[in-house]
Amino acid sequence: MAALNKLGLRPLVDLDLRLGEGTGALLALPVVQSAARAMHEVATFDSAGVTEK
Numbered sequence: 001m002a003a004l005n006k007l008g009l010r011p012l013v014d015l016d017l018r019l020g021e022g023t024g025a026l027l028a029l030p031v032v033q034s035a036a037r038a039m040h041e042v043a044t045f046d047s048a049g050v051t052e053k
Contacts (some may be wrong), residue, residue, distance in 0.1 A: 004011055012028040
């Protein structure tokens with residue numbers, strides 16, 4: 001948390017585990033991967049042919 005505080009950031013997953021072994025990073029990885037996949041693979045309105053009404 002000290003590094004995040006120094007950078008002015010909040011943790012993606014904060015379960016207050018205090019294990020010190022990167023458990024939060026392991027839990028956050030699938031969330032970040034899914035977000036990146038969605039940003040890369042989801043069609044835009046233009047590519048899907050959606051028009052404004």
